[in-house]
Amino acid sequence: MFLSLAVILVPVLLIVWFFTKTPDEPNIQQVDWKPMVASARTHAGYPVLAPKEVPEDWRPTKARYANKGDRWVGDTVSAGNRWELGFLTSENVYLAVNQSDEPARAFVASVTRSASEEGKVKAGQYTWTKMVSPxxxxxALMTKVGSSTAVIVADADYRVLADYAGMLTTS
Incomplete structure (x- = not known):
């Protein structure tokens, strides 16, 4: 009986171990973000925010632009000219700047998880509205840039967001 149990239990334990182990370092697909910044700045029709440089240990994970009416994410259609640039910091915090000239209220609600305002902060060349999800x-930090609304989003404190905001420029 013990031999039969061992024959069944050993493969089951190996399967459980294989499917539940966590990799040491996740495989993060990085993107070449600087050409996308240049393209967005050419097509957007508003001043596009992006850093000139970021710390060397930050990993660019998302850089995308869509014109109004183009496919955005999944089956959604962009309601305006839309820009997104995201980085994974050395502390594994995802920071993203989202920008669009679509109606501000709907855009801000969609990228901030329906956040509410919490005050103001000056970072870089802009005054930003601090926001927090329910x-x-x-x-998030939100500001107007030309005819667009820009939002920086992260699951982090406002200091991290403000530091990133200070890196952003339109040139």
Whole structure:
């Protein structure tokens, strides 16, 4: 009986171990973000925010632009000229700047998880509105840039967001 149990239990334990182990370092697909910044700045019709440089240990994970009416994410259609640039920091915090000339209220609600305002902060060349999601997990900074609305989003404190905001420029 013990031999039969061992024959069944050993493969089951190996299968459980194989499917539940966590890799040491996740495989993060990085993107070449600088050409996308140049393309967005050519097509957007508003001043596009992006850093000139970021710390060397930050990993660019998302850089995309869509004209109004183009496919955005999944089956959604962009309601305006839309820009997104995201980085994974050395502390594995995802920071993204989202920008669009679509109606501000709907755009801000969609990228901030329906956050509410919490005050103001000056970072870089702009004054930003601090926002927090209803569950308190996601924080955002929002400002107007030309005819667009820009939002920086992260599951981090406002200091991290303000530091990133200070890196952003339109040139």
């Amino acid at each position: 569950d308190g997990r996601t924080r």
